[in-house]
Amino acid sequence: MNQSPAIRLSGLRKTFGSLTAVDGVDLTVRTGEVIALLGPNGAGKSTTIDLALGLARPTAGTAELFGGDPRRAIREGRVGAMLQGGALLPTLTVAESVALVASAHKHPLSVAEALERARCTEIAKQRVSKLSGGQMQRARFAVAVVSNPDLLFLDEPTAAMDVEARRISGSRCGSSPTRAARSCSRRTTSTRPTPTPTGSSCSPAAGSSPTGRRPR
Template sequence: MVNTPAIQLTDLKKSFGHIRAVAGVSLTIEPGEVVALLGPNGAGKSTTIDLALGLAHPTSGAAELFGASPRSAIESGRVGAMLQGGALLPTLTVAQSVALVASVHRHPLPVEEALARARCTEIAKQRVSKLSGGQLQRARFAVAVVSNPDLLFLDEPTAAMDVEARRTFWQSMREFTDEGRTVVFATHYLDEADTYADRIVMLSAGRVVADGSPSEVKAVVSGRRIRATADFEWNLDVEQELATLPGVRSLEHRGAHFTLVSDDSDATLRSLLSAYQDIRDIEVTSHTMDDAFLALTEGRSDFEADADNRARVDLSLVADVPGAIAATSAKSSHDAAPATLEEVAS
């Protein structure tokens, strides 16, 4: 028996005037997946989430959650969301806010459990208007999970959180996903996507330009970085020699520190150590999610003219192939402030 996808997006498009915010997004996300949506500002991440939730109407295409319309899935309590535009009533306490949302769902979590999951027990009696930015995010997370959803959308969930608060938040999220629930989150913190997502979907200018595991996405950028410190005088001759070592594709240096990007790090290191004795602090690393992000999203500004000729990267083919995809981000505006899930369900 084939499982019904948690999310099925089919050629979703959304235009605001002459701007295409979402330009044909198709995704199938299975139950239990943890998926990160990445992309520069204006790439279409938030708009795609709004379309999936039924908070915005597509220009064309379709969205289904668990084989039903977004409205039906939300009404059933199977979907929760923590969105950038969602606001809590400032005069209520955190506990009252969670209880209010719990009251409109059929099978909610106990309020105390939702507060505990979001690490909000200590701030339960505080008014929303008195919360710090990080505390407010935790309160919004408690509101999102109190319906006991099978699918959770998060749009920049750790914005305004410090490093420790972010770590604590993802501990809570790990507990949530360990129960087999589906999570889709958009973030600007690439390290969060690399660490916590099973799958990365990268958007640029409203299109999917990469879709795969974190390791597959990072493999888009070939080669390795060799960082070292030179205990000799740097000059143009040295720079030329280093740049022409076997396997070297590029060279950067700042003071005594230099970085080589090499397609054959073993050959580069052998030649480097043979030619130069006064080198220390050598470090060899693979490319990062930051490198893949830049490779996949930086590019030309004529997206609209070239959009129909673009396609996502087939990540099964790029592990040994250098290069990048040129795509640009188009600024997108949103409809009026999105409604809450309760407003959609009513």
């Protein structure tokens, strides 16, 4: 039996009044693929991710994760997301934030492993309200991967990180058992590879459908 793709977007369109944010996006991402959505600000990248996750209702078209409703896949712990506007409770420590999310899933990573993957071990006891911008991004990443998801969405994952932190973050993501991400300065989505991931980039700019470009 053929396995359903991790992501299937068909004829996806989203308008806000007279503004067309996403127009006619068709995209299929299979398990093992790493996809980067590239484009200037306002091209529709974050909106495309919101639609794929079921956080926004499309004006037209459909979005499926693992062959079904995105919200079901999220409830089952198969999907993790590090969103640009994702907020953590300011009064909790980083470790407490990760543990809180882990408690909602059946087969999470250990808190220690999620913290290590995100380079958050040394800030585990710091309160979220005291984190720098780069530390906050790392904490968000730990929260996103602790459910041990099959599919992970990253929106501007290295924003506010310095060059060295970006380099380390990229290497940690790419070498993790879940293959959580290939860091990208723009929006990124990826899937758990079996056995070896391939990469693509596409542009979701309004008025066009993305065209994947495979690396040689």
